[in-house]
Amino acid sequence: MSFGKRTSSANTDRRSAAREKYPVDAHIMVHTGPPITCKVLNMSATGARISLTKTFGLPPVLELRIRGTSRRAKIVRKGTGEIAIRFI
Numbered sequence: 001m002s003f004g005k006r007t008s009s010a011n012t013d014r015r016s017a018a019r020e021k022y023p024v025d026a027h028i029m030v031h032t033g034p035p036i037t038c039k040v041l042n043m044s045a046t047g048a049r050i051s052l053t054k055t056f057g058l059p060p061v062l063e064l065r066i067r068g069t070s071r072r073a074k075i076v077r078k079g080t081g082e083i084a085i086r087f088i
Contacts, residue, residue, distance in 0.1 A: 020043065022041070022043040024039070024067070025037065025039055025060050026056070027046070027064075028065075029063040029070065031059075037052070038052035040066060041082070046087055048084070049082060049085075050085065051082050051084050062085070071087050072087070
């Protein structure tokens with residue numbers, strides 16, 4: 001499953017914040033094991049789309065670490081090899 005822009009029937013973007021392409025390596029920090037390497041594909045002030053090899057078993061709330069900065073986030077969509085998160 002691929003995630004794209006959410007649009008209404010009038011084909012307008014319904015996001016509250018614009019996403020920018022942000023191809024950068026990052027880590028998902030989980031309390032039950034080592035950090036999970038991932039890639040942030042795009043990001044906004046409110047969330048991000050992340051590519052990773054395995055989405056099964058991820059907790060619903062996680063910590064995303066990019067370049068030494070951490071943000072808590074909630075998974076809002078899961079697909080094969082990708083997740084969409086909302087920062088909390």
